[in-house]
Amino acid sequence: MYKIIDGKLIASEMRDKLKKDIAEYKLNSGKDIGLAVVLVGENPASQVYVRNKIKACEEVGIKSYAYYLPAETSQKEVEDLLASLAEDGNVNGILVQLPLPKHINSESALRLIPESKDVDGFSANNIGKLCLNSQSLVACTPYGVMKMLEHERIELCGKNAVVVGRSNIVGKPMAMLLINADATVTVCHSKTKNLKEQCLKADVLVAAIGKAKFITADMVKDGAVVIDVGMNRDENGKLCGDVDFENVKQKCSYITPVPGGVGPMTITMLMYNTYLSAVRR
Numbered sequence: 559m560y561k562i563i564d565g566k567l568i569a570s571e572m573r574d575k576l577k578k579d580i581a582e583y584k585l586n587s588g589k590d591i592g593l594a595v596v597l598v599g600e601n602p603a604s605q606v607y608v609r610n611k612i613k614a615c616e617e618v619g620i621k622s623y624a625y626y627l628p629a630e631t632s633q634k635e636v637e638d639l640l641a642s643l644a645e646d647g648n649v650n651g652i653l654v655q656l657p658l659p660k661h662i663n664s665e666s667a668l669r670l671i672p673e674s675k676d677v678d679g680f681s682a683n684n685i686g687k688l689c690l691n692s693q694s695l696v697a698c699t700p701y702g703v704m705k706m707l708e709h710e711r712i713e714l715c716g717k718n719a720v721v722v723g724r725s726n727i728v729g730k731p732m733a734m735l736l737i738n739a740d741a742t743v744t745v746c747h748s749k750t751k752n753l754k755e756q757c758l759k760a761d762v763l764v765a766a767i768g769k770a771k772f773i774t775a776d777m778v779k780d781g782a783v784v785i786d787v788g789m790n791r792d793e794n795g796k797l798c799g800d801v802d803f804e805n806v807k808q809k810c811s812y813i814t815p816v817p818g819g820v821g822p823m824t825i826t827m828l829m830y831n832t833y834l835s836a837v838r839r
Contacts (some may be wrong), residue, residue, distance in 0.1 A: 560810040561710075563785075565702075567820035568709045572830065573618055574648070580619040580833055590621045591836040593651040593677065593828075594643045598662065600630035600635060604655045611653070614825045620832055623649065629659050636662055640670040650839065651677035651832035672748050672837060677831040680727065691738045693838075695779055695831050700732035702784055702823025703764065704739070710784055710812060715740040722746045722773065722800070723766035728787055732764055760815050764801035775805040783812045 565758045566766055579759060593615055595607050608624065625639060636658075641650050652675045673683040679697035687694030696712040707714065721740040723729035729745060734751050736743045757763055757777040763784050765773045770790035788800030799816030805811050814820055 560807050561812050563706050563710055563812050563814045563819060565706060565814060565819040565822045568706055569702075569826040571709075572705065572823075572826050576829055577618045583833070584619070589836075590648065591832060592621045592623060592646075592649045593618070593832045594623040594625065594646075594649045594651065595653050595655065596625045596627065596636070596639065596643075597655045598631050599629045599659050600608065601657070604657075605618075605773050608655055611755040611825055612826060614829055618829050618833075620829060621648075625754075631659075631662075633662055634669070636667050637670055640667060643673050644670060649675065650836040651675050651828075653678055653828070671703075674835055677729065677828055677835055679831065685726070685731065685734075686740075688734050689807065695835065696735065696827075697727055697731040698827035698831065699728050699766075699820060699824045700735050701788060701831075702827045703732060703787070703820060703826070704735050706785070706814070706820070706823060707762075707783070712762070712812065714762065717741050717761040718744070719762040719764070720744045720746060720757055720760035721764045721766065722753070722757065723768075723787070725766065728766040732787075733768065736762070736764075768799050769800055769801070771799050771802040771831075773806065775802065775809055777808050778809045780809050781811045782809065784814070785820065786814050786816050788815060789821065794821060 595608055595611055597604055612622045636693055643649050652671045673681055676684050676695055679695045684694045688696055692817055719736045721733045724745050724747045733743050733745045744756055746753055754777050758779050760782055764781050766787035768788055770792050782800055786799035786801040790798055792798045797817050
């Protein structure tokens with residue numbers, strides 16, 4: 559019998575605690591916690607994400623500073639804004655909503671965000687610290703996955719974990735977090751041979767590839783924990799993950815749904831990282 563890992567519930571519990579911790583911090587320090595969100599252009603999906611992040615800030619007591627820049631904003635203008643926010647003592651976290659317009663060099667711009675304000679956890683320094691298993695700000699989605707596994711008291715030490723996907727945002731930091739938790743980790747990707755056989759070895763299977771219902775029941779070991787990071791649309795336009803949920807769930811011990819699984823945790827971990835940034839400073 560499988561159990562669904564309820565990301566909405568876990569995120570709600572975390573936000574309730576975070577709200578109290580932030581209120582206590584503000585009372586003791588006399589300071590607000592601030593998150594700056596920068597959006598360049600009018601990508602509809604990005605606008606929705608930014609609205610959700612601002613709403614989450616309001617919910618937990620973080621002051622949000624939103625910067626909406628037109629699509630034609632120059633590289634210099636973006637970099638000048640980021641340099642200014644880097645020096646701003648009222649700003650504890652800086653988030654640049656990706657993707658940026660094609661004429662903006664994202665790597666050059668993001669390099670201006672100090673490691674201590676990199677609440678997305680994407681900087682080379684924070685990724686390097688994660689690799690060394692030292693204190694860092696961790697990419698929000700894989701960090702959220704770890705919090706979900708922790709909430710369900712799923713033992714990772716000595717378990718075989720397979721991560722399908724090697725992106726810098728999810729796959730690679732996810733693998734490092736699992737290694738740091740003493741799992742034996744395999745990372746699979748588009749060039750992996752015998753993908754099905756690799757997945758069948760997994761006690762914990764994390765799907766982060768961006769292909770609707772790609773992970774099918776014949777790829778999943780009986781009793782596995784299946785974490786679906788994907789966010790796609792199926793042939794009927796319905797939201798779905800990378801896992802064929804209806805058929806895979808019967809083989810699992812635990813599984814995350816889409817929607818309502820990993821998604822709600824991502825923004826919650828962004829709020830948590832912003833709080834951590836303020837406390838550590």
